[in-house]
Amino acid sequence: MPCYRCGARQTDPVRGASPWQRGVRDESQVLICPDCQRLRDLDLDSCSTCRSTALICRLGEVECRSCGAVWMARSADGLTGAVAPPPPGLSAEVEAALNRVLGRA
Numbered sequence: 001m002p003c004y005r006c007g008a009r010q011t012d013p014v015r016g017a018s019p020w021q022r023g024v025r026d027e028s029q030v031l032i033c034p035d036c037q038r039l040r041d042l043d044l045d046s047c048s049t050c051r052s053t054a055l056i057c058r059l060g061e062v063e064c065r066s067c068g069a070v071w072m073a074r075s076a077d078g079l080t081g082a083v084a085p086p087p088p089g090l091s092a093e094v095e096a097a098l099n100r101v102l103g104r105a
């Protein structure tokens, strides 16, 4: 995965931890190269609890690596169908009930 900002390709470190930083932007996992990490306008998502930008995004959830907070990614709503609009058949049901009350078959 290249740097989301400048498109640089990640090079494997010879040893030790990669200097590349992982972050979440618009609720998508992104990588930030060492050069771009020095910039202040990275526009990464931040934790609403501790303001940290050390987040990881997985399976429609975002987790803060600093304080451990976990929240649902908004973008997952369409995938899971967990947040559905009211069914369109509702008004028809109400209408049918009204018709019964009013004696109209």
Ligand SMILES: [Zn+2]
Residues within 6 Å of the ligand: 003, 004, 005, 006, 007, 008, 032, 033, 034, 035, 036
């Ligand atoms: Zn970069």
Ligand SMILES: [Zn+2]
Residues within 6 Å of the ligand: 047, 048, 049, 050, 051, 052, 064, 065, 066, 067, 068, 069
């Ligand atoms: Zn946090």
